[in-house]
Ligand SMILES: CC(C)[C@H](C(=O)O)[C@@H](O)C(=O)O
């Protein structure tokens with residue numbers, strides 16, 4: 001059939017609240033735009049599910065998720081009762097594990113986190129040029145610092161040695177970097193179409209319409225730093241139209257604050273990408289508006305996973321104060337991604353995105369999950 | 385004898401320029417405050433030395449450096465001719481290696497990077513409370529992500545696997561975290577003395593006068609994340625007067641931008657500390673004012689190494705535009721550290737620090753290495 005199926009995974013903490021809002025909005029879009037889209041709400045992965053079944057998700061979870069076209073996740077992480085509060089003051093541990101299981105198990109090797117500044121959100125940087133922020137951070141999602149290999153020798157004793165092995169392969173590095181160049185080219189084409197061209201200078205070279213900036217810490221972590229650098233150089237040779245740049249991760253963090261408007265596409269390892277995307281998110285106005293996409297660009301039959309960059313925020317869960325907009329921005333990314341298979345989704349994606357932008361730019365007396373959701377519902381032409 | 389000996393290591397790039405200024409200032413302080421201090425300027429480590437001798441420093445460099453009480457380094461790193469420009473677009477590679485050799489070889493296991501906002505410097509954050517920034521980041525300097533173990537299997541082929549082993553020991557973790565709590569206590573005492581008390585809330589606990597915030601990425605790098613968390617909990621039990629906190633490194637980067645004034649002492653691994661200190665440096669007004677100290681707090685007979693947080697900036701080297709103040713702030717830290725052995729240095733340290741602060745706060749028509757240096761010289765009562 002040419003109908004598409006997606007799954008909504010509310011998860012933990014504020015996840016169910018923001019997802020309820022996303023579901024309402026999704027229904028409005030399905031009806032308003034006549035989308036060939038069916039969705040299901042799944043009770044897992046979630047800490048609640050663990051309470052009842054002894055695991056965060058069913059054994060055949062990955063298999064079942066593979067049957068959908070795309071997944072929208074609310075949030076994961078519950079500080080109790082699964083995670084030992086003496087060791088974990090934050091919602092990490094068992095309840096967060098499914099996130100990495102999904103990314104790795106569904107082979108979603110690229111994480112894309114676009115960061116633009118939206119008028120109406122908090123502007124943390126003093127420089128007005130920070131409003132021109134428009135970057136896409138592409139993060140490795142399948143190996144590297146998150147390979148999960150290592151262990152604790154003589155754990156808990158004064159003689160303990162804890163090892164964590166970072167594993168980087170040529171194959172994963174090349175597909176990642178190639179994808180970054182492809183995205184840079186696509187962004188330049190979009191900008192050219194809209195008359196929003198940008199110019200990137202290369203030392204001693206010609207001006208280019210897009211740039212890819214590689215992030216490493218090769219002066220202290222040489223082994224994979226050299227691999228990344230060499231693969232980057234080789235792939236770049238296939239993209240003479242794209243400017244190239246390199247930043248050490250520490251310098252990049254600094255430059256994100258000093259001049260974030262200078263970046264276009266940024267490609268980084270799992271951990272570096274994790275840190276830099278949180279930084280980019282805050283510069284784009286905060287976690288309340290930061291979406292992310294976990295994709296397998298080499299196999300579009302794999303369901304992509306979309307999620308807000310924020311966590312489960314257990315401290316405010318159940319109070320109706322969570323901002324649903326990061327989840328709605330993620331839903332817009334999901335629809336845009338479906339649009340690559342079936343253009344009918346493009347209109348709905350744009351409609352939602354524009355509505356969210358306009359909502360942010362407006363002055364609103366009321367905030368809170370319900371109020372924001374109702375406003376966006378109304379603007380989309382739906383009812384509650 | 386009760387005279388103290390220090391070595392000045394100008395290094396590469398802008399290092400020699402800023403160090404020349406530091407030497408002039410040091411002479412003024414020695415004479416003005418009658419300091420029992422002798423210094424020597426060493427031509428290594430440096431790329432120039434490599435050109436003439438085939439290595440960045442003599443074979444017995446560490447041994448010779450151990451003969452000094454303290455070291456002041458300008459900067460290291462030269463993009464050519466040693467570092468292959470095809471692989472390294474930035475000044476890293478061979479010419480930077482001595483930095484890690486010195487830190488590890490002299491067993492300088494703690495890197496301290498204080499960050500305060502100095503009026504007169506660039507204020508990157510829009511929130512005026514960012515002027516209250518006053519934190520001390522203590523970074524692990526001897527192991528962890530910088531252990532340097534690993535390799536490249538099938539290097540340069542499509543089947544390559546690059547491994548980088550992170551190595552964390554209980555011993556290094558405990559001394560680091562204990563040092564952080566000691567520093568937090570000392571900071572609280574200083575604040576109490578000056579009537580600048582701060583209050584840190586613990587969820588469900590009493591207010592405390594100081595805080596230590598632990599940084600990990602334990603939800604994705606569990607092995608050493610657990611080690612750090614457990615050691616932190618154990619050490620904290622010995623410091624009931626200090627509030628404790630934990631942030632994941634990605635959240636910490638975000639919160640440094642959102643509310644840097646909330647942090648007091650931050651303790652982090654080698655790589656996390658590297659990234660967060662660059663971020664803290666920019667929030668304190670930029671790399672032009674950010675000093676750092678590499679210390680062995682468990683053995684004060686080891687010479688401590690002081691250096692600006694900035695690099696060798698080869699693009700502006702030789703132009704006389706480098707800001708010498710980060711090196712001068714580092715010199716102030718060095719004098720303050722000598723003051724722990726011999727109080728005569730305290731007056732000079734304070735004098736230099738206050739002079740630098742006043743200089744930053746003033747309106748000055750001229751900038752550039754010479755102009756800034758001459759101004760500070762004049763303010764200190766010296767001549768050029
Ligand atoms: C929860 C955690 C493992 C995760 C990550 O580090 O990838 C999160 O911080 C994110 O960025 O999606």
Ligand SMILES: CC(C)[C@H](C(=O)O)[C@@H](O)C(=O)O
Pocket residue numbers: 219220250480483484658693
């Ligand atoms: C040059 C590099 C190895 C070094 C580091 O990462 O420690 C530098 O960035 C620093 O922070 O002193």
